[in-house]
Amino acid sequence: xxxxxxxxxxxxxxxxxxxxxxxxxxxxxxxxxxxDHFKGKVAALCFFEPSTRTFVSFDLAMKYLGGSTTGFQSxxxxxxxxxxxxxxxxxxxxxxxxxxxxxxxxxxxSAKTAADIAKSPVVNAGDGSxxxxxxxxxxxxxxxxxxxxxxxxxxxxxxxxxxxxxxHSLILALSHFSPRFSFIxxxxxxxxxxxxxxxxxxxxxxxxxxxxxxxxxxxxxxxxTRLQKERFETLEEYEKLKGxxxxxxxxxxxxxxxxxxxxxxxxxxxxxxxxxxxxxxxxFQQTKDSIAVRQALLALIFGVPS
Amino acid sequence: xxxxxxxxxxxxxxxxxxxxxxxxxxxxxxxxxxxDHFKGKVAALCFFEPSTRTFVSFDLAMKYLGGSTTGFQSxxxxxxxxxxxxxxxxxxxxxxxxxxxxxxxxxxxSAKTAADIAKSPVVNAGDGSxxxxxxxxxxxxxxxxxxxxxxxxxxxxxxxxxxxxxxHSLILALSHFSPRFSFIxxxxxxxxxxxxxxxxxxxxxxxxxxxxxxxxxxxxxxxxTRLQKERFETLEEYEKLKGxxxxxxxxxxxxxxxxxxxxxxxxxxxxxxxxxxxxxxxxFQQTKDSIAVRQALLALIFGVPS
Amino acid sequence: xxxxxxxxxxxxxxxxxxxxxxxxxxxxxxxxxxxDHFKGKVAALCFFEPSTRTFVSFDLAMKYLGGSTTGFQSxxxxxxxxxxxxxxxxxxxxxxxxxxxxxxxxxxxSAKTAADIAKSPVVNAGDGSxxxxxxxxxxxxxxxxxxxxxxxxxxxxxxxxxxxxxxHSLILALSHFSPRFSFIxxxxxxxxxxxxxxxxxxxxxxxxxxxxxxxxxxxxxxxxTRLQKERFETLEEYEKLKGxxxxxxxxxxxxxxxxxxxxxxxxxxxxxxxxxxxxxxxxFQQTKDSIAVRQALLALIFGVPS
Numbered sequence: 001x002x003x004x005x006x007x008x009x010x011x012x013x014x015x016x017x018x019x020x021x022x023x024x025x026x027x028x029x030x031x032x033x034x035x036d037h038f039k040g041k042v043a044a045l046c047f048f049e050p051s052t053r054t055f056v057s058f059d060l061a062m063k064y065l066g067g068s069t070t071g072f073q074s075x076x077x078x079x080x081x082x083x084x085x086x087x088x089x090x091x092x093x094x095x096x097x098x099x100x101x102x103x104x105x106x107x108x109x110s111a112k113t114a115a116d117i118a119k120s121p122v123v124n125a126g127d128g129s130x131x132x133x134x135x136x137x138x139x140x141x142x143x144x145x146x147x148x149x150x151x152x153x154x155x156x157x158x159x160x161x162x163x164x165x166x167x168h169s170l171i172l173a174l175s176h177f178s179p180r181f182s183f184i185x186x187x188x189x190x191x192x193x194x195x196x197x198x199x200x201x202x203x204x205x206x207x208x209x210x211x212x213x214x215x216x217x218x219x220x221x222x223x224x225t226r227l228q229k230e231r232f233e234t235l236e237e238y239e240k241l242k243g244x245x246x247x248x249x250x251x252x253x254x255x256x257x258x259x260x261x262x263x264x265x266x267x268x269x270x271x272x273x274x275x276x277x278x279x280x281x282x283x284f285q286q287t288k289d290s291i292a293v294r295q296a297l298l299a300l301i302f303g304v305p306s
Numbered sequence: 307x308x309x310x311x312x313x314x315x316x317x318x319x320x321x322x323x324x325x326x327x328x329x330x331x332x333x334x335x336x337x338x339x340x341x342d343h344f345k346g347k348v349a350a351l352c353f354f355e356p357s358t359r360t361f362v363s364f365d366l367a368m369k370y371l372g373g374s375t376t377g378f379q380s381x382x383x384x385x386x387x388x389x390x391x392x393x394x395x396x397x398x399x400x401x402x403x404x405x406x407x408x409x410x411x412x413x414x415x416s417a418k419t420a421a422d423i424a425k426s427p428v429v430n431a432g433d434g435s436x437x438x439x440x441x442x443x444x445x446x447x448x449x450x451x452x453x454x455x456x457x458x459x460x461x462x463x464x465x466x467x468x469x470x471x472x473x474h475s476l477i478l479a480l481s482h483f484s485p486r487f488s489f490i491x492x493x494x495x496x497x498x499x500x501x502x503x504x505x506x507x508x509x510x511x512x513x514x515x516x517x518x519x520x521x522x523x524x525x526x527x528x529x530x531t532r533l534q535k536e537r538f539e540t541l542e543e544y545e546k547l548k549g550x551x552x553x554x555x556x557x558x559x560x561x562x563x564x565x566x567x568x569x570x571x572x573x574x575x576x577x578x579x580x581x582x583x584x585x586x587x588x589x590f591q592q593t594k595d596s597i598a599v600r601q602a603l604l605a606l607i608f609g610v611p612s
Numbered sequence: 613x614x615x616x617x618x619x620x621x622x623x624x625x626x627x628x629x630x631x632x633x634x635x636x637x638x639x640x641x642x643x644x645x646x647x648d649h650f651k652g653k654v655a656a657l658c659f660f661e662p663s664t665r666t667f668v669s670f671d672l673a674m675k676y677l678g679g680s681t682t683g684f685q686s687x688x689x690x691x692x693x694x695x696x697x698x699x700x701x702x703x704x705x706x707x708x709x710x711x712x713x714x715x716x717x718x719x720x721x722s723a724k725t726a727a728d729i730a731k732s733p734v735v736n737a738g739d740g741s742x743x744x745x746x747x748x749x750x751x752x753x754x755x756x757x758x759x760x761x762x763x764x765x766x767x768x769x770x771x772x773x774x775x776x777x778x779x780h781s782l783i784l785a786l787s788h789f790s791p792r793f794s795f796i797x798x799x800x801x802x803x804x805x806x807x808x809x810x811x812x813x814x815x816x817x818x819x820x821x822x823x824x825x826x827x828x829x830x831x832x833x834x835x836x837t838r839l840q841k842e843r844f845e846t847l848e849e850y851e852k853l854k855g856x857x858x859x860x861x862x863x864x865x866x867x868x869x870x871x872x873x874x875x876x877x878x879x880x881x882x883x884x885x886x887x888x889x890x891x892x893x894x895x896f897q898q899t900k901d902s903i904a905v906r907q908a909l910l911a912l913i914f915g916v917p918s
Contacts, residue, residue, distance in 0.1 A: 033403070034346055036346075040646055040648075042672065042675055042676075044668070050382065052378060052390075052395060052398070052399075053398055055378075056350070056376050056377060056378070056399065056402065057402065059376045060348065060376050060402050060404070063348055063374055063376065064348075068374075068675055068680075070668050070671045070672050070675065071668060072664060072667075072668070072685060073378065073379075073685075074382065076382070076662065076686065076688070083841070083878070083880045084664075084877075084878035084879070084880075085885075087885070088877065088878060088879065089664060089878075091888075091896050091899075092664070092665055092877065092896070092899045093664075093668065095896050095897075095899040095900035096668065096669065096672050096899070096900070096902075096903055097645070097900070097903070098672070229389070265390070265394065265398065266389070266390035266394060266395075267390070267394065268389045268390075273391075273393070276397075284397050284398070284401050285401075287397075287398045287401040287402070288401035288402070288403070290402075291402055291403070339709070340652055342652075356688065358684060358696075358701060358704070359704055361684075362656070362682050362683060362684070362705065362708065363708065365682045366654065366682050366708050366710070369654055369680055369682065370654075374680075379684065379685075380688065382688070535695070571696075571700065571704065572695070572696035572700060572701075573696070573700065574695045574696070579697075579699070582703075590703050590704070590707050591707075593703075593704045593707040593708070594707035594708070594709070596708075597708055597709070
């Protein structure tokens with residue numbers, strides 16, 4: 001049950017006990033801040049698709065552990081441009097003997113492909129619309145910090161539930177903690193049947209609605225996601241749906257007083273900045289918490305005594 | 307009057323005493339070179355617009371202090387491409403708890419916007435055509451090193467005085483040291499009235515000429531700047547004016563023997579390489595000095611005992 | 613005969629003794645792995661042309677020596693985009709006082725240009741179709757590891773012998789060790805006369821063939837290279853020749869049992885992945901070995917006691 005040298009490709013790879021352990025260690029790192037416990041450790045950040053947030057967060061997590069990083073921030077700077085296969089790029093990086101490969105790639109399953117090849121542990125930092133497991137660990141951490149307890153919450157998930165990998169990973173991760181879900185989206189962007197079947201199999205209660213107002217009154221957490229322009233086939237489709245999900249200050253009227261609002265960011269129009277200052281907003285706490293959570297996960301991969 | 311944890315957005319934010327103190331500490335770092343006084347400190351380099359020189363100079367200043375850096379070298383690698391606002395990017399980076407945010411951005415006032423949001427101190431590394439305060443500190447340092455004294459110099463500033471942020475910051479910074487200015491430019495690129503009014507208010511002597519020969523004989527410093535192609539509205543406008551300001555070896559004929567020539571670089575045609583080898587050229591000393599000056603400024607922000 | 617602070621622009625700059633010494637020290641670093649012998653040393657990685665492999669390999673070599681790096685991964689992030697000359701960029705980086713400048717540039721002779729200007733030692737990490745000396749040191753190291761001895765080998769070099777800088781550097785480097793060469797290429801991509809004349813002058817045996825089967829039976833090493841799309845003038849020329857050189861598993865049928873196959877990577881179609889698992893394949897050992905070889909070279913430049 002040790003996470004030592006393990007690949008982290010999906011939240012499915014993690015047991016409830018492992019998730020709890022990561023969150024506990026994250027709390028320790030959040031209090032401790034910077035250490036040099038892992039001086040000399042090196043992570044390769046292989047970002048075939050750009051992402052400020054995730055790149056810098058992992059980069060800092062390594063540095064706050066005393067380690068360092070190498071790699072690339074976008075495919076433009078790589079041999080991919082010369083026609084090299086993902087397999088060859090990963091084999092090459094892996095041959096360099098780094099302590100972990102942290103990978104973002106536009107293609108579903110790419111992290112698994114990399115992990116099958118690499119001797120170094122691979123952390124999936126987002127593979128297309130599939131999964132982004134460390135984001136979910138961050139989400140859980142922030143929810144736990146704000147709510148005190150992860151169990152028995154009513155979670156509303158709003159937006160593009162079809163394409164948002166953060167949603168997929170989150171549902172799987174929360175499933176360990178007796179949640180109730182409300183999926184709020186236009187029909188075109190409804191969550192895939194495979195996820196619904198999994199929830200049924202686990203006897204987890206969920207419902208699907210098109211309008212947030214149908215469920216807002218009983219939500220403990222509202223998780224808002226971006227309509228991901230880059231995953232739509234035409235601009236028209238994107239423009240048509242873009243306007244329909246805008247969460248602003250008025251959402252609080254019918255809500256529980258202690259509702260918290262999360263968003264994996266970046267946001268565009270779906271979440272108004274007028275919410276930033278209210279107590280319910282927890283999305284910039286998520287970005288803050290992301291450092292300690294990633295420190296914890298990396299520390300466990302590198303081998304913290306357990 | 308401490309610079310500890312202060313934002314550095316404009317040279318206007320610095321008193322004469324603070325400028326003098328930075329230059330003194332820069333002299334100490336120039337002699338000392340590398341130290342590890344600030345081991346564990348981390349700077350986020352947020353370059354929304356590329357710049358080799360400034361990026362690498364700040365990156366090395368941090369490393370020569372024993373610290374490290376994170377961030378991005380151009381907006382292409384960021385969530386900006388996904389439509390994220392500057393505010394959200396800065397809030398995110400700020401939530402990571404870095405010791406300083408060093409920011410280059412094409413938009414005037416963007417550094418101020420960032421500083422208003424961020425808890426971490428923000429250093430403006432160039433905001434559009436507005437300001438570039440650390441470049442001015444470098445300019446002052448090099449002038450002082452070469453001239454022995456910053457006071458009572460006749461400074462000629464040549465080129466695109468309308469758009470060059472380095473010029474704007476330089477004029478403000480030098481104003482503390484009883485200068486006399488000659489502004490040398492085509493009428494289309496003349497310095498803005500706001501700067502002239504400020505000089506009048508401070509009773510600082512200046513004149514505007516179109517031809518450098520009118521003033522060369524009495525100049526102590528000739529500060530040459532690039533016509534910034536990217537700030538022109540049409541290519542024709544740029545091409546028309548480009549050829550008119552080319553400084554070559556002949557400039558020295560009518561000049562004081564100890565005239566020094568500065569340029570913030572990069573240069574294109576406005577300053578001939580035939581000057582590189584002459585004693586009067588000080589522009590590669592500027593690049594060299596930039597490291598020690600930035601080490602000094604960062605050290606003061608991090609909290610050198612004063 | 614010391615390599616201390618020396619430029620490494622071409623394998624021609626290295627005597628046989630120096631090559632042997634680098635390979636010996638590389639063996640030591642391959643066994644030792646990471647050290648912090650060169651804590652505080654800084655390399656500027658100036659990559660005007662992207663290259664994952666070489667960039668990350670040098671970056672890690674510095675980090676595994678305890679040092680750090682600065683610089684840029686592609687010209688897009690540099691002042692080159694503003695029209696700055698290579699000379700000025702190098703003068704600037706050089707003025708920052710780094711311990712070594714490691715440079716990749718599309719133009720033949722650019723590394724020499726940089727070295728003529730810079731006080732810091734310059735390592736050529738590829739200058740157009742000219743040379744890539746550290747790749748050749750890696751090639752020699754891997755051959756020696758696999759064959760036990762570098763001397764008296766029959767080396768087949770296959771592919772684009774006209775444009776592949778790695779081939780040019782390799783031929784020069786191997787020439788110290790009594791090799792026999794077979795150059796295998798279409799006539800359009802034959803090796804330049806200058807290299808053939810040099811081999812004649814050194815009384816080194818070589819032949820040119822169009823079909824690998826003519827020589828495969830007696831080869832000790834088969835060195836395969838990519839047709840470099842970016843060096844062809846038209847896409848048609850590239851497409852015409854691309855298909856003619858595909859090395860797959862069948863090549864082993866007529867080959868010596870202990871033939872080793874090398875490739876500087878990246879590969880496209882010229883070398884089949886079906887060879888990856890066979891004992892004869894040595895190309896991912898090359899990537900692995902590249903770290904220790906570069907550690908050794910950098911250590912000697914920084915000044916290992918000899």
